[in-house]
Amino acid sequence: xxxxxxxxxxxxxxxxxxxxxxxxxxxxxxxxxxxxxxxxxxxxxxxxxxxxxxxxxxxxxxxxxxxxxxxxxxxxxxxxxxxxxxxxxxxxxxxxxxxxxxxxxxxxxxxxxxxxxxxxxxxxxxxxxxxxxxxxxxxxxxxxxxxxxxxxxxxxxxxxxxxxxxxxxxxxxxxxxxxxxxxxxxxxxxxxxxxxxxxxxxxxxxxxxxxxxxxxxxxxxxxxxxxxxx
Amino acid sequence: xxxxxxxxxxxxxxxxxxxxxxxxxxxxxxxxxxxxxxxxxxxxxxxxxxxxxxxxxxxxxxxxxxxxxxxxxxxxxxxxxxxxxxxxxxxxxxxxxxxxxxxxxxxxxxxxxxxxxxxxxxxxxxxxxxxxxxxxxxxxxxxxxxxxxxxxxxxxxxxxxxxxxxxxxxxxxxxxxxxxxxxxxxxxxxxxxxxxxxxxxxxxxxxxxxxxxxxxxxxxxxxxxxxxxx
Numbered sequence: 069x070x071x072x073x074x075x076x077x078x079x080x081x082x083x084x085x086x087x088x089x090x091x092x093x094x095x096x097x098x099x100x101x102x103x104x105x106x107x108x109x110x111x112x113x114x115x116x117x118x119x120x121x122x123x124x125x126x127x128x129x130x131x132x133x134x135x136x137x138x139x140x141x142x143x144x145x146x147x148x149x150x151x152x153x154x155x156x157x158x159x160x161x162x163x164x165x166x167x168x169x170x171x172x173x174x175x176x177x178x179x180x181x182x183x184x185x186x187x188x189x190x191x192x193x194x195x196x197x198x199x200x201x202x203x204x205x206x207x208x209x210x211x212x213x214x215x216x217x218x219x220x221x222x223x224x225x226x227x228x229x230x231x232x233x234x235x236x237x238x239x240x241x242x243x244x245x246x247x248x249x250x251x252x253x254x255x256x257x258x259x260x261x262x263x264x265x266x267x268x269x270x271x272x273x274x275x276x277x278x279x280x281x282x283x284x285x286x287x288x289x290x291x292x293x294x295x296x297x298x
Numbered sequence: 299x300x301x302x303x304x305x306x307x308x309x310x311x312x313x314x315x316x317x318x319x320x321x322x323x324x325x326x327x328x329x330x331x332x333x334x335x336x337x338x339x340x341x342x343x344x345x346x347x348x349x350x351x352x353x354x355x356x357x358x359x360x361x362x363x364x365x366x367x368x369x370x371x372x373x374x375x376x377x378x379x380x381x382x383x384x385x386x387x388x389x390x391x392x393x394x395x396x397x398x399x400x401x402x403x404x405x406x407x408x409x410x411x412x413x414x415x416x417x418x419x420x421x422x423x424x425x426x427x428x429x430x431x432x433x434x435x436x437x438x439x440x441x442x443x444x445x446x447x448x449x450x451x452x453x454x455x456x457x458x459x460x461x462x463x464x465x466x467x468x469x470x471x472x473x474x475x476x477x478x479x480x481x482x483x484x485x486x487x488x489x490x491x492x493x494x495x496x497x498x499x500x501x502x503x504x505x506x507x508x509x510x511x512x513x514x515x516x517x518x519x520x521x522x523x524x525x526x527x528x
Contacts, residue, residue: 092337092340095340096336099336106326106329106339107322109336109339109340109343110322110325110339110340110342110343110346111343112340112343113339113340113341113342113343113344113345113346113347114343114344114346114347114350115343115347116340116343116344116347117343117344117345117346117347117348117489118347120344120489120491121351259347259350261350
């Protein structure tokens with residue numbers, strides 16, 4: 069492990085990449101706290117590059133996908149939002165708020181699953197206001213076929229019985245496995261060519277740090293319209 | 299720091315991203331050995347994305363830039379190849395071989411400079427056959443203007459007096475500072491829009507794992523032609 073304290077190097081506010089670096093810092097913080105993995109850091113770098121190419125803004129196609137995703141989650145009987153290390157590091161408060169607005173369960177779902185990481189992410193989500201977090205420890209006791217090792221573990225109360233699963237920053241294999249089980253899968257992925265993006269039912273090609281706040285806004289608007297209509 | 303051993307998860311040989319993952323493993327190894335930093339992992343992810351978009355192959359424009367770079371380094375009086383953590387992790391043998399063919403000095407040049415990282419990279423390069431490695435400890439005693447902190451440190455025998463410097467995977471500030479000193483700067487950068495790529499004298503938009511072996515081949519061909527001509 070690196071012994072360098074990279075924070076010793078000050079990034080000036082007028083640095084042309086300041087906002088991107090600020091987001092990156094949250095991820096590095098999660099890495100230091102032990103719930104973001106090395107592969108997650110590299111994956112974040114890939115996301116940075118795609119976001120850079122896309123102009124670091126929400127495109128019309130992303131907004132439409134976010135609206136479709138909110139509608140699908142609101143219409144689902146058992147909606148679940150899957151949370152991994154990067155999601156917990158980047159948008160902890162936002163993902164908890166969205167899950168409450170949508171009445172969607174939160175389930176921890178890790179490519180590199182260990183008890184310690186599960187517990188660390190659970191703590192982050194609880195600190196952000198989550199009341200119940202699925203997929204931790206023995207509660208991730210059900211399995212989904214066609215996936216190896218710990219990646220097949222899901223919660224019998226969560227993804228296992230879900231009809232609609234949102235998987236921000238998911239890998240291709242798992243997305244495909246969930247689709248084969250007949251579940252509606254909503255992906256958030258900045259690479260429109262990835263297997264995840266290609267295989268999901270609804271793909272939001274956007275930075276998760278913009279997508280989740282926007283989905284909160286969309287959900288609040290729909291709830292307000294429904295209240296007025298009622 | 300993460301306590302997860304990610305290598306426990308086996309990546310099958312037929313995985314659609316196997317080659318990319320194999321390259322990534324070298325970097326993670328360097329990270330575990332303490333000379334690749336967190337920012338280097340994220341930067342590698344950005345490179346992966348740009349390479350992916352470019353089709354993970356050497357384009358004609360890259361080949362032309364590699365030929366120009368080899369010519370510039372052969373014609374220089376004091377050519378220097380700058381080496382950072384990612385370069386040492388990804389192409390240690392190749393960078394040493396190229397420096398020998400070109401009679402170019404190797405100088406360690408770190409954004410996050412510590413004695414430990416310098417020593418670790420020096421060891422990697424020596425193990426790969428390097429006879430002399432500049433920019434380590436007190437030998438990085440000269441400074442270049444307009445850069446803050448440890449990033450301004452250069453070796454008086456190396457970059458300080460160089461007329462041509464190859465900076466694979468360099469940051470924009472340093473590239474600009476070297477250019478302002480009147481040096482010819484050769485960059486290897488997969489992001490053609492980066493400040494480094496825009497500001498360098500010659501920019502090779504290619505994966506370093508392809509670019510350096512190709513530059514070795516180009517140099518050998520030129521040397522062979524010169525010998526025949528002589």
